[in-house]
Amino acid sequence: MLRAHEPPPVLVERPASTTPFFITVDHASSRFPEVLGDLGVSKDERERHIAWDIGALGVAQRLAATFMATLVATQYSRLVIDCNRHAWREDLIPSLSEFTEIPGNVNIEPEARALRQRELYEPYHAEIRRLLDARLARQQATLYLSMHSFTPCYKGQARPWQIAMLSNRDRRVAEILLRELGRDSALCVGDNIPYRLTDEGDYGIPVHAEQRGLPHVLIELRQDEITDERGQAQWADRLAPLLALAACELGISNYRRD
Helix, strand or coil: CCCCCCCCCEEEECCCCCCCEEEEECCCCCCCCHHHCCCCCCHHHHCCCCCCCCCHHHHHHHHHHHHCCEEEEECCCCCCCCCCCCCCCHHHCCCEECCEECHHHCCCCHHHHHHHHHHHHHHHHHHHHHHHHHHHHCCCCCEEEEEEEECCEECCEECCCCEEEECCCCCHHHHHHHHHHCCCCCCCEEECCCCCCCCCCCCHHHHHHHHHCCCEEEEEEEHHHCCCHHHHHHHHHHHHHHHHHHHHHCCCCCCCCC
């Protein structure tokens, strides 16, 4: 599927990091493999939130650099294949996103679906598994952070939250971050809103973090907060000490950031 000059399906930074933070970005890119063309989607639509989590990679890379942490990110659009969905879900390869039809994904043949899964989806999750297995083998503590972003308005509904913490059964990290962010009265912070983290709706945290018993959190940032580098840097600087505090309170790190 990918030509020699195209990026590989997975971006990995600091794979051998010895710090506890392990950061993933499931929807990091709006890129389409050249062989697929534009899937019938206009350039303007491919640059919108339906194609990727705008700003999420920028924040994640800054956090990873602060902690010298491992980062694993997708390099192709979720309109091609959604790496935060189970393989059995119909929206693994969406034919409709918000109000936008994806003609190239309509009635996709099983062989074409399997090809995208084999060359884009499986390498991403295989790399996460490999790195987490290696950390376990060397008895390295891990705090799993999944970075996402959401649009300020969805299907005509405004979203007031600048940031949200998503969690499922294990709320340890989420509750620490919610507590600390809640000290700022100017912030509107969501707790499992505008989305909920569920076994059926999500793949990354339920499979990679919960099944391994790793403390974790999925952070959603509103995209107008992190569209440019300045906003990405501000939120990374704001979150870094809170994540460090969470790791300390959970007893998996003595890292502190002044």
